Amino acid sequence: MDLAGVFIFGLSGGTLAVRHRLDLFGVLVLSMAAALAGGVARDLLLGAAPPATFRDDRYLWAALASGLAAFFFHRPILRLVKPVMVLDAAGLGLFTVAGCSKALDYGMEPLPAVLLAVITACGGxxxxxxxxxxxxxxxREEIYAVAALLGAVIVVAGGRLGLPDLPVAIAAVAATFALRVVSVVRGWSAPRAPGS
Amino acid sequence: MDLAGVFIFGLSGGTLAVRHRLDLFGVLVLSMAAALAGGVARDLLLGAAPPATFRDDRYLWAALASGLAAFFFHRPILRLVKPVMVLDAAGLGLFTVAGCSKALDYGMEPLPAVLLAVITACGGxxxxxxxxxxxxxxxREEIYAVAALLGAVIVVAGGRLGLPDLPVAIAAVAATFALRVVSVVRGWSAPRAPGS
Amino acid sequence: MDLAGVFIFGLSGGTLAVRHRLDLFGVLVLSMAAALAGGVARDLLLGAAPPATFRDDRYLWAALASGLAAFFFHRPILRLVKPVMVLDAAGLGLFTVAGCSKALDYGMEPLPAVLLAVITACGGxxxxxxxxxxxxxxxREEIYAVAALLGAVIVVAGGRLGLPDLPVAIAAVAATFALRVVSVVRGWSAPRAPGS
Known part of the structure; x- marks a missing residue:
């Protein structure tokens, strides 16, 4: 599941690189950055260096595979806007919950744990x-980080209330996923400053 | 005092975000980045992860409060150019001295300690x-980092000469503050490369 | 040798800063960023904080010296396009091998070690x-990171085959250097995505 999230996030980087006409190396770098940087930042901030990404190289292979997929198949991928968005929303939920749980495991207080979850999910x-x-x-746009925020708050609240981990995690992934998908379908966006 | 510096630096991020018409989430992120990233970078570079910001959540609350203030009151804040500049100069002095002292406490040599002080003060x-x-x-402009440099050099020199910490710290904050404010009032700037 | 690589990389940052009409402080920052950020990132990712750069201040002095050289002598330096490119290719080889060897010393697997080598060489x-x-x-362009990739693969392969370190290191530096220089002379570049 985790690796699927890495692959989907990597596609977002790879296709952006192709749109900017970067070469093969640039495509691979943007895939890896999009797929891995959030988790790397979380681990560095937790004092858990070297990051998990550098200790279990399946993550690197998944990110590289997504870069190659974007390089060779960017046209069909870019046509699949909706399925990619839905998969990306699933990845967002998974990354949020993984980031928040790891932060709590490392003894973080609620507010820093929520912040680390959002960094994990959005840093890439x-x-x-x-x-x-x-x-x-x-x-700039849309309910993206806010969906991660919602998932992280659910994980923290569930832990506080002593609820069992797995159902809380599932609820948090589902809430993040649902808020993200519904906000895109309905065209919701976060408020802008009054009079800006 | 420290929290006041965080709040002021956060305002600079929040008002910039409003000017770029970012949404509420973007405003909060820019406030947190401006207020906290310098100290986070310093702690990561010192090997002091997790950074202080993630262990004492008053810093996060101060940064969030500055983001909300920027979101709702950006107009009056942007009109107060001079008071904000003066407060920012005070924050610059405080961050510089805090960064330099922590680096020396961790056993850094003078030159790396000065560099870490400037990163603390300017990284956000x-x-x-x-x-x-x-x-x-x-x-790009003005005597900003140079003022931090001056404060850091005073802290390092005071330590080398065995002077008591508190007066040295006060002198360093005052020197940074004064150089920054005077340079803005007089319109000083750092030199550009000859023939550039 | 290492310090020569730092100096050359620093020149690339300093001359770019002069072209952007940054002031003296900006020139020094870009020199330090170009010269030191790759090694700093590698050390943070290895969990080896504080980075070597902050523990041995000769690296900082070499980076500052390159910034001052760029500030005062940017015109003659910019005229020496070819010698600077050749020296930069040598720096690229040295940084690649130093990064890869350190990663292997820290027990990294082959793929993460190659990635850290490329980050060391290209991060600045x-x-x-x-x-x-x-x-x-x-x-965006040219065979730059790919040359680092080649050198890193040689170091990893040599280690796997149990070959002695020094000849492998020399071969890796030479291969990186040669691929980079030949690719510039011949105008090679990495492929772009089909139909992009």
Whole structure:
């Protein structure tokens, strides 16, 4: 499941790289950045270096595979906007819960744990966009990070209330996924500053 | 005092986000980046992970509060250019001295300690500007980092001469503050390369 | 040798800063970023904080010296396009081998070790370009990272085959250097996505 999330996030980086006409190496770098940077940042911030990504190389292979897929099949992938969005929402939920759980395991307080969950889920997309000098999409539009926030709050609240881990994790992934998908379908977005 | 510095630095991120018409989430992210990234970078580079910011959540709350203040009150804040600049200069001095002292406590040599002080004081502003794809202001204009440099050199020199910590710290904050404020009032800037 | 690589990489940052009309402080920052960020990232990812750069200040002095050289002598340096490219290719080889060897010493598997070698060799250039909001050159053009990749693969393969370290290191530096120089002379570049 985790590896599927890495692969889907990697596709978002690879297809963006192709759109910017980067070469094969650039496509692979953007795939790896999008797929792995969030988890790497979380592990560095937790003091868990070297990051899991560098100790279990299946993550690297999944990210590389997504880069190659984006390089050779970017046209069909870009046509599948909706399925990719749905898979990406699933990846968002998985990354959020994985990030929040690991932060709590390392003894983080609730607020830092929520922040680390959002960094895990959104950090890869931020680096991906910065590498092609675009303002990160997560800062500009739509309910993306907010969906991660919701999932992280559910994990933290479940832990506080002493609920069993697995159902809480499933509920958090489902809530993140649902909020993200519904917000895209309905065209919801976060509020802007009054009078900006 | 420290928390006041975090709040002021956070305002600089939040108001920049409002000017770029980011949504509420983007405003909060830029506030947190501006307020916290310098200290986080310092702690990661010192090998002191998890960073203090993730262990004492008052810093996170102060950064979030500054983001909300920027979101709702950006107009009056942007009109208060001078008071904000003066408060920012005070924050610059506090961050510089805190960064340099912590680096020396961790056994850093003088030159790395000065560098870590400047990273602590200026790192948040760099990330803030990169997130909206502007060349960091600290690289382009005015005596900003140079003021931090002066404060850091005073802390290092005071330590070398065996002077008591508190007066040295006060002198360093005052020197950073004064150089920054005077340079803005007088319109000083750092030299550019000859014939560039 | 290592310090020569730092100096050369620093020149690439300093001259880019001068072209962007940054002030003296900005020139020094870009020199330090280009010269040191790759090694710093490698050490953070290996869990070897504080990074070597902060423990042995000769690296910082070499980076500062390259920044001052770029500030005062950017015109003659920019005229020496070919010698600078050749020296940069040598630096690329040295950084690659140093990064890969350190990663293997820390017990990394082959694929993560190769990735860390490329991060060591190319990370400084990426940060350098991001700080002036350009899409990193290493992502856009030419056989640069690919040359680092070749050198890293040679180091890993040599270790696997139990060959003696020094000849393998020399072969890896030479291969990186040669591929980089020949690719520039011949105008080779990495492939782009079909139909992009």
């Amino acid at each position: 997309g931020v680096l991906r966009d910065l590498l092609v000098t675009e303002i990160p999409r997560v800062l | 502003g760099v990330l803030r500007d990169l997130l909206v794809t502007e060349i960091p202001r600290v690289l | 250039g990426v940060l350098r370009d991001l700080l002036v909001t350009e899409i990193p050159r290493v992502l």
